[in-house]
Amino acid sequence: MARSGRRPGRTGTRDRILVSARAAFGESGFEGATVRGIARAAGVDPALVHHYFGSKEQLFVASIELPFDPQHLAALLVRGGLDGLGERMMRFAVSIWGQPRSLQVLLGIARSATSDPRAAEALRGILESSLLPAIRELGVDQPELRASLIWSQVVGLVFGRFVVGVTPLTAAAPEQLVAAVAPILQLTLTAPMP
């Protein structure tokens, strides 16, 4: 990905811009973030942002990067089999949103998903590259519907806890949420489906 730069510090500058772009999109969403603010936080001239990334839209696309490797997650979920899978899913979700930088990226994607198709695609990617392959590989029937229902439950939790601020969800300790939600996800994996 990194071509040899013509100037020293080229990759460093590009990366600094990406880091502050992720922070800004995470904080304010696509609409709220500004190239000027991102440039300021990165300590560069706004012209440099345009030089490296073109428009704000292109910068956003470059900065969309799930805070985990979807294939790694799929493998992790499959490894332990169907038993306790609901709990492993919740533990993974909680471990990701427990890291401030990962949470910031996730929220940036979630906030922008309502207005930007590429952010929506990144959210769908979690379903299509992680949950669905894992559930398929475990041989569960109706994997598409089950994976989608699990995805929507976790997205709803993130939305309630971090975007809308639903008190019982913001107040719950991660362990309490895992204990409360894991059996619900497990039922979603195992209940008869219409």
Place this chain on the structure above:
Amino acid sequence: MARSGRRPGRTGTRDRILVSARAAFGESGFEGATVRGIARAAGVDPALVHHYFGSKEQLFVASIELPFDPQHLAALLVRGGLDGLGERMMRFAVSIWGQPRSLQVLLGIARSATSDPRAAEALRGILESSLLPAIRELGVDQPELRASLIWSQVVGLVFGRFVVGVTPLTAAAPEQLVAAVAPILQLTLTAPMP
């Protein structure tokens, strides 16, 4: 609410503006909708929008109106008792989003909730004025956590089906979704909670 107008047609104009505001916010969210476009759709001058509602923000606040009466929903949920409550909840959700105008209003609120605290408050209102009182009245333990988990599941479904466009959720017939999700909501109402 309707004061006696000084001119004939005053209430009619105000209502026309509200109708096209709800449509525009539903279509494009708070950021995307414009006072100019709303005025055009209502067949009035933009100055009239400002005259009746002030800013775009004030217009949005005036137009936020859940497409159902929260107290009516609470009563409806309580009436049948805990048995089959998960199914009644899903049937209600599906009946609301099956009406184009109601769906439009809901999506406007959901899209704006990521950037506007008042839209987020309207979403929380479904929890606080409908789900929570109903679950409390039925004497279930941990009503706050259960109601929040149910709320987040339904919000996640709406998000997946209508905002992000997750295929298995968009493709499922309403009856299939009710059959798939009702037992999951029922478990959320009845499972032991940490």
